[in-house]
Amino acid sequence: MTVHELKISPEYFGPVAEGIKTFETRKDDRSYKVRDLLLLKEYKNGAFTGNAVLKEVTYLTTDYQQIDYVTLAIKEPNFDLLDSTFGYNKAACLNMGCEPLWVLEQATDEDLEANISAVDASDVF
Structure with missing residues (x-):
């Protein structure tokens, strides 16, 4: 299992932190796997805000995505x-x-x- 530190825009951070948005679509450049952890760090105006949330990858798919992208189903670990x-x-x-x-x-x-x-x-x- 790997912990991936990732930037996330404020417009997506809130819904992810609240559990409303339960997926992330990302460039498939990190060899994501089920059970990996995503440390999503809010990023605004070129800087980190200090807000972060930890999520667990429960499922992933490359079906119906742009080439080199993956959709990750996420939940509270x-x-x-x-x-x-x-x-x-x-x-x-x-x-x-x-x-x-x-x-x-x-x-x-x-x-x-x-x-x-x-x-x-x-x-x-």
Whole structure:
């Protein structure tokens, strides 16, 4: 499994983050595979905004696409996938909605423990 860091325009970022847009059509230049993760980083006016969302590829097809393009079906990654990829603490933080970019690049175990313990018990299912 690979984590692909990709730019995404604000007009698409919101619907993807909300789970309304459940696919991405991309140039097929990264050897995408089912179970890969997409770290979609909002990009506006030539710069990253700091907003990011993590999605899992569940299906892909090149049928009915322009040559060299692929459509990727995406969803929220499940906890087991995140745990096997990043370890329990980072998976828990991602599941709680911490910004993926922060977790993947900056979070320390102490940061994660502080955030996990700060969650209200009513938030736990």
